Amino acid sequence: MRRLKLDTLSGRIFAFFFALMLVAQLGSIWISSTLGDSIARQTLREELDTAERVVRQQLAQNTDYLALGARVLAADYGFREAMMSRDVPTIVSALDNHSARIDAGWMLLADAHAMPLATSSRAAALLRHEPLVRWLRGLPSHGEATTLASVDGTLYQVIAVSIAAPRHAGTIVVGFRLDDPVAQELGAIAGARFSLVRMNARQHWEVVASNLDTQPRRLLVDALNQPDARQDTAWLGQPPHRMLSVRGPLDAVPGHRVELVVQKSLDDALAPFAALRDRLLWVTLAGLALAGLFSFRIARGVTRPLVALADTADRIARGDYSRSRGIHAPREIAVLSRALDTMRERIAQRETRIVELATREAQILxxxxxxxxxxxxxxxxxxxxxEQSLAVTLRAGAPLTIMLLDLDRFKEVNDSHGHLVGDQLLVAVAQRLRAHLQRGSDLVARLGGDEFAFLLPTETPESAGRTARALLDDLARPFPIGDHEFEIGGSLGLAGAPDSGRDAQTLMHEADVAMYYAKRMRIGMAFAQPADVRAPEREAVRPVPSLANQ
Incomplete structure (x- = not known):
């Protein structure tokens, strides 16, 4: 091979393109990687500090709002009278009404000695909540105080307001639920991913409220429970899920440890710089095009067919397999042109076959x-x-319910009016069944014939009963098919995991037994008995009282 010299045309073209490409690539790498990454990290830290302050201000504003609501109740003359006379039913009613008015989770009234006197209706567990009682006893007799406390596994923002009449007569305590919807709202206001975490009894951090999806939430818990987890600022995850996280403690009742975690995505912050890098690459290509034009003037006879071949290759890379115009070039370049055309035709044929196979596979699936x-x-x-939902249920301890539905009197319609009308009736039934799916994870399927099944993750049989009643009412309405209206109805069998079974076969069997029990007894629907209370001589199902008496 001859040594490349700069005094030849080939040497000049090589040197020009090499130098231009080198400068452009080095500049792009330096701007996008070094400067962009540094700016993004610094901006993220500042935004996270701002977001943390915003979240704390929102929590403080919510404290002021709840404290104002408690002061309004404390100033109510009727409430004071009930408190002085220890009229507990009246106090409970007032607490219920006022907690609903200010959108609080619960309210509690403590006497002058910080002993709980009464709570709102659904918060009786507060009377035995030792950490909260100890916190109340440690408060001064006048003024207000706020903290965080876990009640029945749920985190609450707690505000205590003293009642003076005119001496200290008691304390009103308000609890505001901090859950995922609240985290969604706070995260939207702060413009960041926001989570509240607490240390559980096993000394492990767990998320109690967050606007994160399932996978980022799991990554956050894993990171927080690492032995070397930092307490201030840390990078979590790997590209493309790198997050900058800022942690800060929150006041909680004795024995409880709660922190807020604010996160932002580094990859999202780097996105504008990636766009800048792409634009710089396009600028580089434009420079290369100008350089190509200049070199074309210097070596027209050599570069023109090469540019044409490069254009053909570029169109092939973009998926354009149309035939290129003929190239007039020396024999060596003409051979390369024919080889490129052959490659283009074979790639086009192969891609067509791949698309056809993918379409056919999707249809078959x-x-x-x-x-x-x-x-x-x-x-x-x-x-x-x-099977998938059962695995999640057994691992996470969440409920799951299935419902088996068998249509009543469908066979009569099918036999007397023909299979065409029967098929139209099944389609109409399917449309009504779809309308009762309440969540994206819910599923209704046709098992065969006139038998259908519902899969309701996160639902217990008792809560799924409301859906079942509404479904039966809907099926009881006539179905207009052509010139006829058909009344068919249905029978439902409900079984829940893990009480009625821990595997799909057992669960389907229990639901099937319950369904045929409901059909035989004509009660509309029945629940499968839990496996641990079922005996061989007892029925495996229990009817629904409200339907059994109809």
Whole structure:
């Protein structure tokens, strides 16, 4: 091979493109990687400090609002009379009404010795909440105080307001629930990802309120429970999920430890610099194009066919496989042009086959998991989703309920009016069943014939009973099919995990037994008995009282 010399045309073109490409690439790397990363990190730290202050101000404003509500109640003459006479029913009623008025989770009245006297209706556990009682006893007899406390596993912002009549006569305590919706609102105001975490009895951090999705929330818990976890600012995760996190303690009742965590994404902060880098790359390409034009004037006969071939290769890379115009070039370059055309045709044929195969595979997969008549998921998809949901339920301890539905009097319609009318009736039933799905995780499927199944993750059989009643009422309405109206109704069997079964087969069997019990007894629906209370000589189901008496 001959040594490349700068006094030749090839040497000049090589030197020009090499130097231009080197400068452009080094400049892009330095601007986007070094300067951009530094600016993004500094900006994130400042934004996180601001977001933390905003969150604390919002919590303080909420404290002021709840304290004002407590002072209004403390000034109420009727409430004072009930407190002095220790009229507990009147006090409870006032606490219920006022907590609903100020959107509080619960309210508590303590006497002058900081002993709980009465609570709102659904907060009786507060009377035995030792950390909260100890905190109340440590408060001064006048003024206001605020803290955080966990009650029945839920975190509350607690505000205590003294009642003076004119001496200290008691204390009104207000609890405001800090949960995911509150975290969503605070995070939206602060413009950041926001979480409240607490130390549980096993000395592990856990998230009690957050606007994070499931995966980022799990990553946050893992990071906080690392032995070397930092207490101020830390980077969590790996690209593209790098988060800058700022932690800060919050006041809590004795024995409780609560912190707020504010996070922002480094990858989101770097996105504008990535766009800048892309624009710089386009500028680099434009410079290369100008350099190509200049070199074209110097070596027209050599560069023109090469540029044409490069254009063809670029169109192939973009997915444009249309035939290129003929290139007039020396024999060596013409051979390269023909080879490129052959490659283009074969890539186009291969991509067409790949697209056809992918489309066909998607159609086959949909047919395998979809009922062709109603468009509902079929038994295969229902069983797969049930296995997945059961695994989550058994791992997390969350409830899960399935409902099996068998239509009443459908066979009579099918036999007397024909299969076409029967199919139209099944489609109409499927439309009504879809309307009763309340969550994105809920699923209704057709198992076959006139039998359908519901999968309701996070629902106990008792809470799913409301859906079941509404479903039966809906099925009781006539179905207009053509010139006829059909009244069919249905029978439901409900079974919940893990009480009625810890595997899909057992759960389906228990729901099936309950469904046929409901059909046989004509009571509309029935619940499967929990496995630990069922005996061989007892029924495996229990009817729904409100329907059994109809």
């Amino acid at each position: 949909d047919m395998a998991y979809r009922d062709s008549l109603t468009g509902l998921p079929n038994r295969a998809l229902f069983n797969e989703r049930l």
